[in-house]
Amino acid sequence: MSKHDFGFETRMLHAGQIPDPYIGARAVPIYQTTSYVFGDADEAAHLFELKQYGNIYSRISNPTTAVLEERIASLEGGTGAMAVASGMAAEFGTFMTLCSPGDEIVASSQLYGGSLTLLAHTAKKLSIKVTFVDPDDFEGWEKAITSRTRGLFVEIIGNPIGSIADLETLGEIARRHYVPLIVDSTFATPYLCRPIEWGATIVIHSATKFIGGHGTSIGGLVVDSGDFDFSGFPTIADPTASYHGLRFYDTFGHYGFLMKLRAETVRDTGACISPMNSFLLLQGLETLSLRMERHVTNAQKVAEFLAKHSKVAKVNYAGLPTHPHHDRAKKYLPKGPGAVFSFDLAPSKGDVRDAGKNFIEKLQLFSHLANVGDAKSLVIHPGSTTHQQLSDEEMIASGISAAMIRLSVGLETINDLLWDLDQALEVV
């Protein structure tokens, strides 16, 4: 038996699914079932006591979803993963598993608007304190960490200004303070960057975006590196009342965090993914590398086109040499810094918001909607939509201006995308 390292594309297609012994279905079967018949009463009891592997109820685990979980874990180089209802559920589940009331999270101030409101408002209701820092203010991260800090949270590619997190430095800070670094890698996908290789403990995805890739299904993923020593980490190491004093880290070792997330947090909060959505997200994953190659090629060409356009003031894409994080992008995302970025329209006579509105309404090929990572090109005005719940101060901290337009560059013929942007910019 010779050993062999299987490549990324092979694992994209095969990791997590071995054809089953009974039917041998080659496609991933969709187990559209809520529950699973127990072999006998003892097996039922052992499943509930977490002594036996197996499925009880699809809120906790499901065989179709398990394929998605193992596949993303393999692609990220993690010990395992859990799939949940959405990217937001993945974030919430992670914070709920790591934190007790009074605990703290230190987070980047440049995050997706939904993540910002989760941390700024909803976490507060659970007495979880969140301190926001400029992701490049490393001293700020250090100062914000206290004895109650249970995680550092950052997006690898900031939404929407395309900043690139310095994962290696943040990973080093996290390690020194014995807290896990949690990285939202939605815009990168494991094809462009694998944060665990740079020191992340937990990787979060909104699989809705590039992983699914076709705008059909909502889903979220939590991947654990398995390398963090949770033995002195209260929420994962201490005996839990909900399993007769079970200590998750002591009993499940490198799988302790994920077991607690699955068997406690998601069991109790209920944000499970539907097996049908797991199947659709898996269909997307099978072509991830091919799509991401084209996404970043098109994004680079669109960014270069806009940067030269007289109606455009500024392009926030780290693939351009003018972007302050261009070198960092080359280090962490050598294949390309994703396909989601924003740009500012050039100042015009009237209200700049009207210019943005007119531009978006004139676009013929870019779809105006609140999503990114579709195979089709998308556009939105963050100031009035995804980030509109933010205060003016939060807006400034997130780097968002009133004139900003966000694009998610799709897989269409590049000349058609450039034509569409050009004809719409005429109205500005």
Place this chain on the structure above:
Amino acid sequence: MSIACDVRLNTRLSEEDRAKYQNGEVIQNLLATAKTIAIVGLSTEKTKASNMVGSYLQDEGYKVIPVHPKAEEILGVKCYPSLSAIPEKVDIVDVFRPASEIPGIVEEAIKIGAKAVWTQLRIINLEAASAAKEAGLEVVVDRCIKMEHGRYGGMLHWAGMNTEVISAQRRRNLGA
């Protein structure tokens, strides 16, 4: 027939020691042929890893023999104070004791003619492992016997774990 795979994650062993003490073919073969597994350090506490592993191995059809200095019965079966006190043939000696106790346990395992010594996650004593190997025993170090059984049988995968097993062959269940 065993599945070819290189399991790299979640171990403290070097590449060289992984080849010696975490050989996938050896592990699959051991689990497929073993009938009796003595567990040294099997806890009486139901939520401890050793107790959960013992219970799992019983469910999967193995005969589990607990080795415990004081307890009379764990998981419904008679305990023995040492490996030497076990009156029957033992295939695998699975160990949940600190690394410092491994040399004594290996010595006993050799004496009773066990086929293999298996030390659980993070229980690493390479000197003792090497002594067992020289005496002709199969040796597994820094792996969980329950996880390995689940890895090759397909059940570990259900828990969302990265088994590192890649194969387009139809799965054959691992028998106990």
